[in-house]
Amino acid sequence: MSIVERREREKKQRQQDIINAAEKLFFSKGFDNVSMKDIASEVELSKATLYLYFQNKESLFFAIVLRGTRILNSMVKDAVENEIKGIDKVAAFRNAYNDFTEQYHDYIQIYNYFQSGRFNLTDNSFKKKGNKRTKSDVSMPYVSECAMEILKLRNERFSILCDSVQKGIDDMTIRENVNPVEVAVLLSTISKSLSNIPPDRERILQDHGINHEKYFNDVGDLIQHMIMNRND
Numbered sequence: 001m002s003i004v005e006r007r008e009r010e011k012k013q014r015q016q017d018i019i020n021a022a023e024k025l026f027f028s029k030g031f032d033n034v035s036m037k038d039i040a041s042e043v044e045l046s047k048a049t050l051y052l053y054f055q056n057k058e059s060l061f062f063a064i065v066l067r068g069t070r071i072l073n074s075m076v077k078d079a080v081e082n083e084i085k086g087i088d089k090v091a092a093f094r095n096a097y098n099d100f101t102e103q104y105h106d107y108i109q110i111y112n113y114f115q116s117g118r119f120n121l122t123d124n125s126f127k128k129k130g131n132k133r134t135k136s137d138v139s140m141p142y143v144s145e146c147a148m149e150i151l152k153l154r155n156e157r158f159s160i161l162c163d164s165v166q167k168g169i170d171d172m173t174i175r176e177n178v179n180p181v182e183v184a185v186l187l188s189t190i191s192k193s194l195s196n197i198p199p200d201r202e203r204i205l206q207d208h209g210i211n212h213e214k215y216f217n218d219v220g221d222l223i224q225h226m227i228m229n230r231n232d
Helices: 003-029 036-043 047-053 057-081 086-103 105-114 141-170 180-194 199-207 212-227
Strands: 126-129 132-135
Touching: 003 036, 003 047, 003 057, 003 105, 036 047, 036 057, 057 086, 057 105, 057 141, 086 105, 086 141, 086 180, 086 212, 141 180, 180 212, 199 212
Parallel strands: none
Antiparallel strands: 126 132
């Protein structure tokens, strides 16, 4: 291995160490309560050295959101590809999303924050911060690159769901009079809401003897009855 290759490998390892440290802090404290100084301390680097690898904490946050998004897409694709009928592919999509929510709840929390409006994800225009006009966080090269891939993967998941509904229409397991895009929007919205049920609503369900698993299964049954082809 050449000196250049060794240095590149060491650089990548250091980047991963930094991302791991930042992930631990973001998961435990949230984005707004973590500083670059905190991250530098966690990974045992000087703040100046940290800036050699990442330009700000936004770039680290986006790298972590991207990491979780890649895991989610992998789980969704594997689950959907293992089914043959369209109606089963739709169910597999929902099950994979739910499994991800249960196994990687922290990633879901930061992904929801990523989509909360805190970041400008639409363009590189200027947005107002306090009384000043400053460039959007996403206009920074690394942040922008991560954001583009995150949104690309989000669109990929939506396409998988649309294709699954269309497959069901084609194989007659799903009603032919439904619109795949409309159904996909509805189901993706439901999947997201199931991962973020308000605590007071969770308590109401529990008071009626309904835990999260039963609620998830009951919603799945309802969705299936809504879209299934009853003549199949």
